Structure formats: C-alpha cells, structure tokens
Amino acid sequence: MRVQALENIAGGAAETSPPRKWGLLPASHANVGTAFWLMAPAIAVYGTFTLVPIAVTFLLSFTNSAGFNTAADFVGVENYRKAMQDPIVWQALWQTVIWLIYHVVLAGGLGLALALAIARLRRSQVFFRTAFFLPHLVSLAVVGVIWANIYDPFFGLLNTGLVEIGLGSWTQGWLSDPSLVLFSVNVASSWQGFGLYMLLFIAGLQDIDPALYDAAEVDGANGWQKLIHVTLPGLREVMTFVMSLAMINGLKGFATVFVMTNGGPFYQSELITTYIYRLAFQSQQHGLAAVLCILLSLFAITITVAFNRWRARMAR
Amino acid sequence: MSMRSREWPVALALGPVLVLVLAPFVWLIVSSLKSEEEIGRADPFEWPAKLMWQNYLDAWRIGGFGELVGNSFLNVAGVVMLMLVTCAPAGYALAKIPFRGREWMFYAVIFGMTIPIQAIVIPLYQVLSAVGLINSLTGIVLAQVSNGIPFGIFLMRSFFSNVPDELVDAARMDGASHLQILTKIFLPISAPAVMALVIISALSTWNDFFLPLIVLISPQVQTIPLGLVRFAGTYASEYRLVFSGTVISFLPVILLYILTQRRFTEGLTQGAIKG
Numbered sequence: 001m002r003v004q005a006l007e008n009i010a011g012g013a014a015e016t017s018p019p020r021k022w023g024l025l026p027a028s029h030a031n032v033g034t035a036f037w038l039m040a041p042a043i044a045v046y047g048t049f050t051l052v053p054i055a056v057t058f059l060l061s062f063t064n065s066a067g068f069n070t071a072a073d074f075v076g077v078e079n080y081r082k083a084m085q086d087p088i089v090w091q092a093l094w095q096t097v098i099w100l101i102y103h104v105v106l107a108g109g110l111g112l113a114l115a116l117a118i119a120r121l122r123r124s125q126v127f128f129r130t131a132f133f134l135p136h137l138v139s140l141a142v143v144g145v146i147w148a149n150i151y152d153p154f155f156g157l158l159n160t161g162l163v164e165i166g167l168g169s170w171t172q173g174w175l176s177d178p179s180l181v182l183f184s185v186n187v188a189s190s191w192q193g194f195g196l197y198m199l200l201f202i203a204g205l206q207d208i209d210p211a212l213y214d215a216a217e218v219d220g221a222n223g224w225q226k227l228i229h230v231t232l233p234g235l236r237e238v239m240t241f242v243m244s245l246a247m248i249n250g251l252k253g254f255a256t257v258f259v260m261t262n263g264g265p266f267y268q269s270e271l272i273t274t275y276i277y278r279l280a281f282q283s284q285q286h287g288l289a290a291v292l293c294i295l296l297s298l299f300a301i302t303i304t305v306a307f308n309r310w311r312a313r314m315a316r
Numbered sequence: 317m318s319m320r321s322r323e324w325p326v327a328l329a330l331g332p333v334l335v336l337v338l339a340p341f342v343w344l345i346v347s348s349l350k351s352e353e354e355i356g357r358a359d360p361f362e363w364p365a366k367l368m369w370q371n372y373l374d375a376w377r378i379g380g381f382g383e384l385v386g387n388s389f390l391n392v393a394g395v396v397m398l399m400l401v402t403c404a405p406a407g408y409a410l411a412k413i414p415f416r417g418r419e420w421m422f423y424a425v426i427f428g429m430t431i432p433i434q435a436i437v438i439p440l441y442q443v444l445s446a447v448g449l450i451n452s453l454t455g456i457v458l459a460q461v462s463n464g465i466p467f468g469i470f471l472m473r474s475f476f477s478n479v480p481d482e483l484v485d486a487a488r489m490d491g492a493s494h495l496q497i498l499t500k501i502f503l504p505i506s507a508p509a510v511m512a513l514v515i516i517s518a519l520s521t522w523n524d525f526f527l528p529l530i531v532l533i534s535p536q537v538q539t540i541p542l543g544l545v546r547f548a549g550t551y552a553s554e555y556r557l558v559f560s561g562t563v564i565s566f567l568p569v570i571l572l573y574i575l576t577q578r579r580f581t582e583g584l585t586q587g588a589i590k591g
Contacts, residue, residue, distance in 0.1 A: 031415040034494050038405035038413070039421070042465050045402055049443060049462035050428060056439035068442060114333070117326055124327045130577045131334055134341065137573050138566045139523035141541035145548045145562050146340055155555060157343045160358040191337070199585050245588070252432045255525040259545055273434045280438050281530070293435040304430045 061290035079287040103250035107190035111197030119205040136195030144259025147188035178268040204238030244307035348559035371560040384543035394457035407472025428466030475509035512587035
C-alpha cells in the first residue's frame with residue numbers, strides 16, 4: 001500500500017518536473033563522489049578482510065612460508081610442483097568431486113522430490129514445509145555432533161535401531177569403513193542442506209502458470225506427462241540455480257567432515273577444505289596450502305560462470 | 317479442483333518420510349532425558365523411566381552454555397548491524413546512482429560472492445592478528461561481515477533496483493541527499509529486503525563454525541557451535557551431557573523458526589533467489 005502511494009506521488013511529480021539536470025558536469029562525474037562515500041564502509045571492510053587476503057594468498061603460493069610470523073622466500077612455482085606430486089592433494093580433489101555429486105544428488109534430489117509432493121498439498125502444505133525445513137536451521141558443526149552420535153557403532157541410533165528391528169546384519173562401522181565414510185558424512189551434510197533446495201523448488205513450482213496444466217489436461221495428458229512436459233521444463237531455471245548452489249555448498253563442505261572424522265580414516269574423507277585447514281593450521285605449510293586455496297577458488301569461479309552461461313543460453 | 321482429491325494420499329505418503337527425516341531430533345531429545353545407564357542399554361525405542369532434566373542443568377553448567385549463548389547473541393547482533401550499515405548504502409549506490417565504473421564495481425561484487433572463505437583463511441588470520449583482533453568478537457564480526465558483504469550488496473541492489481527512478485528524482489528535486497533518500501524512503505519501503513538480509517545473516521552467523529574455529533581460540537569468547545564441538549570432544553564418553561548439550565545448541569533457533577515461520581521462509585527464499 002505504502003509503496004503504491006509513494007509511486008503515485010513520484011509519478012505525479014515526474015510528470016510535471018522539468019527534464020533531469022545534474023548540474024554542469026555529466027551525471028557520471030558528479031555522482032562518483034557520492035557513490036564512493038555510500039560504498040566506503042563496505043569497501044573498507046571488504047578491502048581489508050577479503051581483497052587483501054585474496055592478493056596475499058596469491059603471493060603466498062609462490063613462497064616457502066612455513067608458518068605465521070615467519071620469514072619466507074620466493075620459490076617460484078615450487079609449491080605448484082609439490083601440489084601436483086602430493087598424492088593426498090589428488091585424493092582430496094577427487095573426494096571433493098565425489099562429495100559434490102553426492103550432495104547434488106542426495107540433497108538436491110530429496111529437495112526436488114519433496115517439493116513436487118508438497119506443492120500439491122493445500123491444507124497441510126505449510127505444516128510439511130515447516131517440518132521438513134527444520135534440519136536446515138542446525139549449524140553444520142552441530143549436525144556433525146548429532147550424526148557422529150547417530151553413527152556411533154555401539155550406542156548410535158542407526159546401529160541400535162537396526163538391531164532392534166531385526167536387521168542386525170546391516171550394522172556397519174559407518175565412519176570407520178574407508179569405503180563408506182565419505183557417503184556417511186555426506187548424508188549428514190545433505191540432511192542439513194536439502195531444506196533450502198526444497199523451498200526454492202516450491203517457489204519455482206508456484207511460478208509455473210496454472211493455465212499450462214489446464215491446457216495439458218485438455219490435451220488429455222496424464223500426471224506423468226504433465227510432470228515431464230510442464231513441470232520439469234517450468235523448473236529449469238530453478239533447477240540450474242539449485243544445482244549451482246548445491247555444488248558451491250558442497251565445495252565449501254568442511255564442518256561435518258572436520259567434526260565427524262577429521263578427514264579420516266586414512267584420508268578417506270579428506271576434502272580440499274579440510275586439507276587446507278590441516279596444511280595451514282597444523283603442519284604450517286602455507287605455500288602449499290595457498291596453492292590449494294587458489295585451486296578451490298578456481299573451482300568455485302568455474303562452477304558459477306558455467307551455470308550463469310548455461311542459464312543465459314536457456315533464457316535466449 | 318483435481319488437486320484437492322490428492323491431499324490425503326500425498327500427506328499419508330509423506331508421513332513416513334517425515335518420521336525418517338526428523339528421527340535424529342526425536343532420538344536426541346529422548347536420549348538427552350535418559351540416565352547414563354539407560355543410554356548404555358542401547359535401545360533407541362525405550363522411553364526413559366524418569367525424565368532426567370538434571371542432564372540439562374549439568375550440561376549447561378559444565379559446558380558454560382550461558383557464556384556461549386551470550387557470545388553468540390553479541391556476534392549475531394554485531395554482524396546484522398554492520399551488514400545493514402555497509403550493504404544498504406552500497407546496494408543503493410549500485411542500484412540508483414549512475415556513476416562511471418558502476419558496472420565494474422558490480423562485477424567485483426559478483427566475483428566476491430564466488431570466493432569461498434576457506435580460500436583466503438591464511439592471510440585473513442594474518443590481517444586479524446596484525447590488528448590484534450584474533451580471539452575477539454570484534455575480529456569475528458569483521459571477518460564474517462566481510463565474507464557476507466558481496467551477497468548483502470547484491471541482495472539490497474536487486475531489491476532497490478525495483479524501486480522506480482522517479483522516486484529518487486522527485487526527492488532530489490525537493491533537495492534530499494542520497495543518504496536521506498536511502499534512510500527516509502528506500503529502507504522503509506524495502507522491509508522485505510531488510511528482513512531477508514537480517515534473517516540470512518543472523519542464521520548464518522549463529523551457525524558459523526569455520527571462522528570461529530580460526531579466530532575464537534579461548535572458550536570465554538567462543539560461540540555455540542564451536543563451544544559445543546569442544547564440549548562434545550571433552551565429554552565424549554558422557555553421552556547424557558553430549559546429548560543434552562546438543563539439544564541446547566539447536567533448540568532456540570528451531571523454536572524461533574516455528575514461531576515466525578512464514579516470515580522466516582519468505583525472507584530466506586527471497587534472499588536466496590535474489591542473491
């Protein structure tokens with residue numbers, strides 16, 4: 001209401017006002033100063049605590065820095081060479097890719113499936129939407145503590161529950177089995193993550209023109225055909241957005257791994273992020289850590305740019 | 317409507333899924349009220365003979381949760397205020413003031429959104445340490461705000477862009493400065509944007525773990541997620557304490573969400589889509 005009133009006032013004023021005048025200088029010159037002062041607080045904080053660190057990370061990757069407050073020399077591309085030869089770097093990279101895929105499939109998939117089901121509900125929609133969103137409110141670190149206990153081999157919900165319902169042979173060392181650990185930890189992360197994707201999909205479904213469904217019905221389409229020919233095409237934009245968001249979130253995955261396994265056993269759940277933390281704050285190999293930092297940034301930039309291009313092409 | 321007839325079958329099918337998804341919460345809350353001996357019997361379907369509220373008192377006292385909650389509140393308040401002060405004017409400038417280099421600034425913001433915080437952590441620690449802000453709430457607030465600024469600016473800019481230019485022009489004719497236009501007109505009519513920014517930065521700050529892990533070293537200054545992880549590590553064998561401490565960590569946000577869920581959901585969805 002208030003917006004509308006203001007718009008009317010503004011509209012009225014605009015009709016009677018003389019043509020726009022910003023003084024003698026062209027608009028862009030007169031405004032640079034004002035714009036700068038309005039952006040100054042953001043630039044000051046962001047410059048100091050993000051831009052400077054980005055630049056320093058780049059420099060660090062060419063030094064042999066071995067800790068905070070220690071002298072370091074430039075060593076050229078030595079760290080890049082070291083990174084290429086470090087088997088754990090490759091393992092962490094590969095596991096990060098697997099981790100991303102798990103997260104997109106598990107969290108994105110569950111979010112989409114639930115959104116499709118919930119969006120048809122009328123009376124109970126708010127209830128289900130609220131209830132399914134609850135895990136997303138929990139800090140990933142707290143999620144790590146919760147799921148470490150769920151996976152506890154002796155007292156955890158999963159193994160004790162399986163025994164109680166007579167599936168004792170299904171019990172596993174969920175976090176100690178090297179072939180299972182990455183998946184187990186990812187389930188915890190995805191449990192926390194799917195709620196946001198679900199909300200985004202629901203918002204996307206609500207934007208689809210209902211007339212399209214009526215038209216499909218007139219054409220005699222069944223439920224499945226409506227899903228394939230109306231719903232999923234209508235969700236394409238949200239779908240690419242959720243995919244890029246889920247990939248970026250997966251790339252940033254840290255807390256659950258750090259809390260539940262700390263990368264173990266035998267580096268089987270090590271991700272780029274946890275390895276960076278280990279190199280930076282435990283073994284103090286800052287040069288090598290900086291190379292991984294750059295790699296992580298390049299990954300993130302690639303994902304963002306690729307999805308933006310894809311979306312732009314679809315919009316055309 | 318043909319939709320209506322599907323209400324109950326769909327709701328019934330969703331029931332078991334909901335039980336599975338919420339089982340961790342239920343199990344944790346029930347287990348947190350058990351005695352250590354009952355937890356040792358490892359039967360998740362057993363109801364506690366006597367509800368052990370004592371567990372909560374013990375966890376609260378031993379884990380120092382009062383202090384952790386206090387620190388988290390200060391942390392969130394600081395971040396939310398500083399986010400508004402930095403992002404609203406910058407978003408306004410990028411949306412409504414035509415100036416040379418605006419495009420360039422905007423791409424810098426988008427670039428900033430893509431860099432993960434873990435990728436700059438070493439120099440960030442060095443900068444904070446150089447200005448004496450390691451192990452302080454001021455340090456963590458500045459680091460988190462810096463990390464959130466690109467998103468915040470982007471969000472405010474996309475809301476402000478939808479406000480008609482004529483509004484700015486009319487106010488300029490009346491002699492208002494851009495700062496006055498921002499505070500007297502744009503912020504009041506952009507309540508949903510402000511709400512989205514507040515909700516998203518408050519939630520992500522309350523739940524942040526990575527930056528506190530780097531910056532907040534002594535227990536007296538730590539926030540809830542970090543404090544809980546430390547507590548759960550120290551008392552790992554005392555399940556009743558770990559369980560009740562964990563419930564203490566997540567329950568406040570969940571209750572707040574249930575009370576304000578419509579606004580909360582709207583703010584979060586709007587923020588995520590625009591951002």
